[in-house]
Amino acid sequence: MAAEQHPDLDEILITEAQMQERLAELAKEIDRDYEGKDLLLVGVLKGAVMVMADLARKLTIPVTMDWMAVSSYGSGTKSSGVVRILKDLDTDVAGRHVLIVEDIIDSGLTLSWLARNLQSRGAASVAIASALRKKEAAKVDVDVRYLGFDIPNHFVVGYGLDYAEQYRTLPYVGILAKRVYER
Ligand SMILES: O=P(O)(O)OC[C@H]1O[C@H](OP(=O)(O)OP(=O)(O)O)[C@H](O)[C@@H]1O
Numbered sequence: 001m002a003a004e005q006h007p008d009l010d011e012i013l014i015t016e017a018q019m020q021e022r023l024a025e026l027a028k029e030i031d032r033d034y035e036g037k038d039l040l041l042v043g044v045l046k047g048a049v050m051v052m053a054d055l056a057r058k059l060t061i062p063v064t065m066d067w068m069a070v071s072s073y074g075s076g077t078k079s080s081g082v083v084r085i086l087k088d089l090d091t092d093v094a095g096r097h098v099l100i101v102e103d104i105i106d107s108g109l110t111l112s113w114l115a116r117n118l119q120s121r122g123a124a125s126v127a128i129a130s131a132l133r134k135k136e137a138a139k140v141d142v143d144v145r146y147l148g149f150d151i152p153n154h155f156v157v158g159y160g161l162d163y164a165e166q167y168r169t170l171p172y173v174g175i176l177a178k179r180v181y182e183r
Protein backbone atom coordinates (compact mmCIF):
# COMPACT_ATOMS: atom_id res chain seq x y z
CA MET A 1 0.00 0.00 0.00
CA ALA A 2 1.30 3.46 -0.83
CA ALA A 3 2.18 5.66 2.15
CA GLU A 4 -0.29 8.46 2.82
CA GLN A 5 0.72 11.98 1.89
CA HIS A 6 1.99 14.05 4.83
CA PRO A 7 -0.26 17.09 5.49
CA ASP A 8 2.69 19.53 5.16
CA LEU A 9 3.29 18.49 1.55
CA ASP A 10 1.81 19.98 -1.62
CA GLU A 11 2.53 16.94 -3.74
CA ILE A 12 4.40 13.65 -3.82
CA LEU A 13 7.03 13.74 -6.58
CA ILE A 14 8.64 10.30 -6.26
CA THR A 15 6.76 7.45 -4.65
CA GLU A 16 8.44 4.81 -2.52
CA ALA A 17 7.98 2.23 -5.29
CA GLN A 18 9.42 4.52 -7.98
CA MET A 19 12.49 5.23 -5.85
CA GLN A 20 13.15 1.57 -5.05
CA GLU A 21 12.72 0.54 -8.69
CA ARG A 22 15.13 3.19 -9.93
CA LEU A 23 17.71 2.34 -7.25
CA ALA A 24 17.56 -1.31 -8.34
CA GLU A 25 18.42 -0.23 -11.90
CA LEU A 26 21.30 1.91 -10.68
CA ALA A 27 22.59 -0.93 -8.49
CA LYS A 28 22.78 -3.18 -11.54
CA GLU A 29 24.86 -0.58 -13.37
CA ILE A 30 27.16 -0.12 -10.37
CA ASP A 31 27.57 -3.91 -10.01
CA ARG A 32 28.60 -4.08 -13.65
CA ASP A 33 30.91 -1.05 -13.62
CA TYR A 34 32.82 -1.96 -10.44
CA GLU A 35 33.01 -5.73 -10.76
CA GLY A 36 36.41 -6.92 -9.50
CA LYS A 37 37.26 -3.47 -8.11
CA ASP A 38 37.68 -2.37 -4.54
CA LEU A 39 34.74 0.00 -4.08
CA LEU A 40 34.26 2.40 -1.18
CA LEU A 41 30.83 3.98 -0.84
CA VAL A 42 30.99 7.38 0.80
CA GLY A 43 27.68 8.53 2.21
CA VAL A 44 27.09 12.19 2.97
CA LEU A 45 25.34 12.58 6.31
CA LYS A 46 22.63 12.97 7.11
CA GLY A 47 20.49 13.18 4.00
CA ALA A 48 22.07 10.21 2.22
CA VAL A 49 21.38 7.69 4.97
CA MET A 50 18.26 6.30 3.29
CA VAL A 51 19.64 6.11 -0.23
CA MET A 52 22.89 4.59 1.05
CA ALA A 53 21.03 1.91 3.02
CA ASP A 54 18.75 1.00 0.12
CA LEU A 55 21.28 1.25 -2.70
CA ALA A 56 24.04 -0.62 -0.86
CA ARG A 57 21.70 -3.52 -0.07
CA LYS A 58 20.79 -3.84 -3.75
CA LEU A 59 24.44 -4.27 -4.77
CA THR A 60 25.84 -7.76 -5.13
CA ILE A 61 29.54 -6.83 -5.36
CA PRO A 62 31.41 -6.50 -2.05
CA VAL A 63 31.74 -2.87 -0.93
CA THR A 64 32.75 -0.97 2.17
CA MET A 65 30.99 2.10 3.50
CA ASP A 66 32.21 5.25 5.14
CA TRP A 67 30.54 8.52 6.02
CA MET A 68 31.24 12.22 5.91
CA ALA A 69 29.18 15.03 7.33
CA VAL A 70 29.37 18.31 5.46
CA SER A 71 26.86 21.04 5.83
CA SER A 72 25.99 23.98 3.66
CA TYR A 73 22.31 24.39 4.51
CA GLY A 74 22.10 24.59 8.29
CA SER A 75 18.43 24.80 9.20
CA GLY A 76 17.26 26.89 6.23
CA THR A 77 16.10 26.25 2.68
CA LYS A 78 19.01 27.97 0.87
CA SER A 79 22.61 26.80 0.48
CA SER A 80 25.05 29.10 2.22
CA GLY A 81 27.63 28.17 -0.43
CA VAL A 82 30.16 27.52 2.32
CA VAL A 83 30.88 23.82 2.79
CA ARG A 84 32.12 22.75 6.21
CA ILE A 85 33.41 19.29 7.15
CA LEU A 86 31.59 18.32 10.33
CA LYS A 87 32.83 14.72 10.30
CA ASP A 88 35.60 13.39 8.10
CA LEU A 89 36.09 9.86 6.72
CA ASP A 90 37.65 7.19 8.93
CA THR A 91 39.17 5.65 5.78
CA ASP A 92 42.20 6.67 3.75
CA VAL A 93 40.88 6.89 0.18
CA ALA A 94 44.29 6.91 -1.54
CA GLY A 95 44.26 4.39 -4.37
CA ARG A 96 40.63 3.41 -3.80
CA HIS A 97 37.62 3.63 -6.08
CA VAL A 98 35.19 5.99 -4.39
CA LEU A 99 31.50 6.34 -5.12
CA ILE A 100 29.93 9.29 -3.32
CA VAL A 101 26.31 8.57 -2.43
CA GLU A 102 24.03 11.58 -2.04
CA ASP A 103 20.36 12.32 -1.69
CA ILE A 104 20.24 15.49 -3.79
CA ILE A 105 22.21 17.76 -6.08
CA ASP A 106 20.65 21.19 -5.73
CA SER A 107 23.05 24.09 -6.37
CA GLY A 108 25.76 21.44 -6.84
CA LEU A 109 28.08 23.30 -4.47
CA THR A 110 28.35 20.51 -1.91
CA LEU A 111 29.19 17.74 -4.36
CA SER A 112 31.50 19.65 -6.64
CA TRP A 113 33.50 20.62 -3.58
CA LEU A 114 33.42 17.11 -2.11
CA ALA A 115 34.38 15.32 -5.33
CA ARG A 116 37.39 17.61 -5.70
CA ASN A 117 38.29 17.14 -2.07
CA LEU A 118 38.31 13.32 -2.32
CA GLN A 119 40.16 13.36 -5.63
CA SER A 120 42.86 15.51 -4.05
CA ARG A 121 43.39 12.79 -1.43
CA GLY A 122 44.60 10.48 -4.20
CA ALA A 123 41.54 8.30 -4.82
CA ALA A 124 41.92 5.99 -7.84
CA SER A 125 38.56 7.28 -9.06
CA VAL A 126 35.73 9.41 -7.72
CA ALA A 127 32.20 9.07 -9.08
CA ILE A 128 28.84 10.31 -7.85
CA ALA A 129 25.48 8.63 -7.29
CA SER A 130 22.55 10.82 -6.33
CA ALA A 131 18.90 9.96 -5.81
CA LEU A 132 17.74 13.40 -6.99
CA ARG A 133 18.92 16.40 -8.96
CA LYS A 134 17.40 19.84 -9.47
CA LYS A 135 18.76 20.69 -12.87
CA GLU A 136 17.44 24.26 -12.97
CA ALA A 137 19.03 25.10 -9.62
CA ALA A 138 22.61 24.25 -10.66
CA LYS A 139 25.19 26.92 -9.85
CA VAL A 140 28.03 24.61 -10.80
CA ASP A 141 28.09 21.56 -13.06
CA VAL A 142 28.35 18.23 -11.26
CA ASP A 143 29.28 15.13 -13.20
CA VAL A 144 26.79 12.61 -11.78
CA ARG A 145 27.28 9.06 -13.06
CA TYR A 146 24.28 7.40 -11.39
CA LEU A 147 21.18 9.58 -11.14
CA GLY A 148 17.80 8.57 -9.74
CA PHE A 149 15.53 11.40 -10.89
CA ASP A 150 15.63 14.95 -12.19
CA ILE A 151 13.07 16.98 -10.25
CA PRO A 152 11.69 20.52 -10.60
CA ASN A 153 13.12 23.39 -8.60
CA HIS A 154 11.07 23.21 -5.38
CA PHE A 155 12.17 22.60 -1.81
CA VAL A 156 11.57 18.89 -1.27
CA VAL A 157 11.61 16.64 1.78
CA GLY A 158 11.43 12.95 2.56
CA TYR A 159 13.62 9.96 1.82
CA GLY A 160 16.43 11.45 3.92
CA LEU A 161 15.81 15.08 2.99
CA ASP A 162 14.85 17.42 5.78
CA TYR A 163 13.54 20.83 6.59
CA ALA A 164 14.86 21.82 10.05
CA GLU A 165 15.64 18.12 10.68
CA GLN A 166 12.05 17.01 10.05
CA TYR A 167 10.49 14.74 7.40
CA ARG A 168 13.62 12.62 6.77
CA THR A 169 11.80 9.37 7.51
CA LEU A 170 9.04 9.75 4.92
CA PRO A 171 9.55 6.89 2.45
CA TYR A 172 8.76 9.12 -0.57
CA VAL A 173 9.91 12.53 -1.85
CA GLY A 174 7.45 15.42 -1.82
CA ILE A 175 7.24 19.19 -2.22
CA LEU A 176 7.09 20.96 1.13
CA ALA A 177 4.24 23.49 1.27
CA LYS A 178 5.57 27.06 1.35
CA ARG A 179 3.36 27.92 4.34
CA VAL A 180 5.54 25.59 6.43
CA TYR A 181 8.74 27.61 5.98
CA GLU A 182 7.51 31.09 4.99
CA ARG A 183 6.21 32.10 8.36
O1 LIG B 1 23.75 20.86 -4.18
P1 LIG B 1 23.68 21.64 -2.89
O2 LIG B 1 22.95 22.95 -3.08
O3 LIG B 1 25.00 21.83 -2.27
O4 LIG B 1 22.74 20.84 -1.86
C1 LIG B 1 22.82 19.49 -1.60
C2 LIG B 1 23.23 19.18 -0.20
O5 LIG B 1 22.40 19.84 0.76
C3 LIG B 1 21.79 18.91 1.64
O6 LIG B 1 22.56 18.71 2.81
P2 LIG B 1 22.41 19.56 4.16
O7 LIG B 1 23.49 20.59 4.20
O8 LIG B 1 21.01 20.04 4.30
O9 LIG B 1 22.72 18.49 5.28
P3 LIG B 1 21.85 17.21 5.70
O10 LIG B 1 22.11 16.14 4.67
O11 LIG B 1 22.36 16.84 7.05
O12 LIG B 1 20.42 17.62 5.72
C4 LIG B 1 21.79 17.63 0.84
O13 LIG B 1 21.71 16.49 1.65
C5 LIG B 1 23.07 17.70 0.07
O14 LIG B 1 24.17 17.23 0.82
Ligand code: HPA
Binds near residue numbers: 073162163
Ligand atom coordinates in the same frame (compact mmCIF):
# COMPACT_ATOMS: atom_id res chain seq x y z
O1 HPA C 1 15.16 20.62 -1.71
C1 HPA C 1 15.85 20.32 -0.71
N1 HPA C 1 15.26 19.79 0.40
C2 HPA C 1 15.97 19.44 1.50
N2 HPA C 1 17.28 19.60 1.61
C3 HPA C 1 17.93 20.11 0.54
N3 HPA C 1 19.23 20.37 0.38
C4 HPA C 1 19.38 20.88 -0.83
N4 HPA C 1 18.20 20.96 -1.49
C5 HPA C 1 17.27 20.49 -0.63
Ligand SMILES: [Mg+2]
Binds near residue numbers: 161162163
Ligand atom coordinates in the same frame (compact mmCIF):
# COMPACT_ATOMS: atom_id res chain seq x y z
MG1 LIG D 1 19.48 19.29 5.17
